[in-house]
Amino acid sequence: MRPTDKKIKNQIKQLDDRTSSQFDQRTLNDIFAAMGVSDKASNKPKIWSLIMNSKITKLTIAAVIVIAAIISFSQFGNDINIATPSYASVLEEISKTKDVIFTQIMNDSSQSKHFASRHGLHRSDYGDNFYFIKDYFNGREIRVDHQNKRVCLVQTIGKPASNRCYDFLSWIRDLHEKQGKYVGQEQFEGRIVDVFVAQSDPYEKYTLWVDPATNLPLQVKEENFPNTEKDIVFPIMTLSSEVFSNTPADNLKIITRTSCIGSKRGSGEGISEKFTRLMKDFQWNVELDMSLFSFDIPSDYSIVDELEVIDFESDEKLLAEVLTFWAETNDGQFPVDIDDLGDPNIVKPLLKKAYDKDGDAKAEFDTAYNQMDKILTALYFVQQKKVSGSWAYTGSDIEFGDTDSVIYWFKHDDSEEYTIIYGDLTIEKTTRQPVNN
Numbered sequence: 226m227r228p229t230d231k232k233i234k235n236q237i238k239q240l241d242d243r244t245s246s247q248f249d250q251r252t253l254n255d256i257f258a259a260m261g262v263s264d265k266a267s268n269k270p271k272i273w274s275l276i277m278n279s280k281i282t283k284l285t286i287a288a289v290i291v292i293a294a295i296i297s298f299s300q301f302g303n304d305i306n307i308a309t310p311s312y313a314s315v316l317e318e319i320s321k322t323k324d325v326i327f328t329q330i331m332n333d334s335s336q337s338k339h340f341a342s343r344h345g346l347h348r349s350d351y352g353d354n355f356y357f358i359k360d361y362f363n364g365r366e367i368r369v370d371h372q373n374k375r376v377c378l379v380q381t382i383g384k385p386a387s388n389r390c391y392d393f394l395s396w397i398r399d400l401h402e403k404q405g406k407y408v409g410q411e412q413f414e415g416r417i418v419d420v421f422v423a424q425s426d427p428y429e430k431y432t433l434w435v436d437p438a439t440n441l442p443l444q445v446k447e448e449n450f451p452n453t454e455k456d457i458v459f460p461i462m463t464l465s466s467e468v469f470s471n472t473p474a475d476n477l478k479i480i481t482r483t484s485c486i487g488s489k490r491g492s493g494e495g496i497s498e499k500f501t502r503l504m505k506d507f508q509w510n511v512e513l514d515m516s517l518f519s520f521d522i523p524s525d526y527s528i529v530d531e532l533e534v535i536d537f538e539s540d541e542k543l544l545a546e547v548l549t550f551w552a553e554t555n556d557g558q559f560p561v562d563i564d565d566l567g568d569p570n571i572v573k574p575l576l577k578k579a580y581d582k583d584g585d586a587k588a589e590f591d592t593a594y595n596q597m598d599k600i601l602t603a604l605y606f607v608q609q610k611k612v613s614g615s616w617a618y619t620g621s622d623i624e625f626g627d628t629d630s631v632i633y634w635f636k637h638d639d640s641e642e643y644t645i646i647y648g649d650l651t652i653e654k655t656t657r658q659p660v661n662n
């Protein structure tokens with residue numbers, strides 16, 4: 226018998242009057258019957274008072290309350306602690322952490338190890354062959370290929386500096402935006418842990434296995450589920466410097482860069498395949514050796530590329546710029562379909578036409594790559610509008626410079642305002658329904 230049960234039973238034994246269970250039941254039945262009579266017959270107000278003042282009744286009710294307490298307490302084991310673990314407490318503890326190490330597995334195959342520092346630095350190790358370091362405060366990145374002893378340096382322009390180590394851990398931001406629920410406890414690696422699920426829509430789900438002692442995750446699983454009903458494309462484009470040079474390939478230091486846009490997973494924006502990211506083996510609040518984040522280049526390594534990347538703002542102004550470039554390069558014609566912005570078979574010839582001027586091949590390539598990245602960023606803006614409200618693209622039959630005809634418009638679901646882009650690429654915000662003349 227547990228101490229709590231024994232104590233309560235001793236209290237029951239100290240009662241002056243004890244009754245049988247049959248008598249207790251009859252007394253309770255009389256009480257309930259009297260309550261019914263009292264509700265229906267206001268001319269008998271003393272019945273309830275007489276019953277409640279009965280000594281036997283008082284003792285019976287006391288016994289019932291105590292027995293109910295015994296049953297309630299017995300459901301929680303020896304420790305009477307009925308507080309439900311708090312999802313908000315988990316998020317609070319995550320937000321207070323500093324350095325962290327964890328392992329990441331993408332789609333049950335690709336594995337990498339990550340080091341995130343409080344100083345705005347992040348390192349990703351992909352086996353023994355590659356590692357990337359990102360310096361969020363200074364907007365720079367180094368990509369090191371150990372196998373071929375090559376280095377690529379990247380400088381981002383236009384993005385605000387940050388010293389938050391969790392710029393990379395975007396899942397933490399997502400967790401704050403979603404409602405989490407405590408779903409119980411599980412055995413995890415030889416211990417009992419609290420399990421939370423955060424899911425605010427059908428397309429994204431986070432499961433957290435949390436150490437009750439620290440309120441910090443031991444493992445996090447992110448699952449993204451397909452939504453093929455949305456008309457969304459998420460292309461990847463690769464551009465090579467060879468396109469912008471007449472030098473034979475074997476005499477040219479070829480540089481290849483890739484730009485892409487991905488689904489804003491979790492918002493139902495049309496991903497076609499399930500995506501899983503497992504983050505495990507967390508080491509929270511460790512002291513990381515700063516040499517892990519060194520940008521020093523070994524003497525026997527060669528720099529194969531130095532890239533300046535512009536962080537474009539994804540909005541209607543950028544879309545208007547991209548459509549201007551398209552029309553000016555494409556003999557005054559806008560894209561036939563807005564998704565043509567993501568078709569490399571159309572975009573890459575336009576880039577070559579616009580920037581291959583037989584000059585400095587590296588400079589031309591850099592300009593073309595940034596334009597390609599701008600085009601995909603504008604397409605990402607369009608994709609977001611496809612799922613957040615009403616929109617239409619009608620540019621295929623409109624001449625560049627037409628001041629009256631609408632080539633693109635959108636309206637958010639929660640707004641009465643339309644944003645309109647005309648054939649001369651001017652932008653208007655209005656509450657009028659857009660129409661073409």
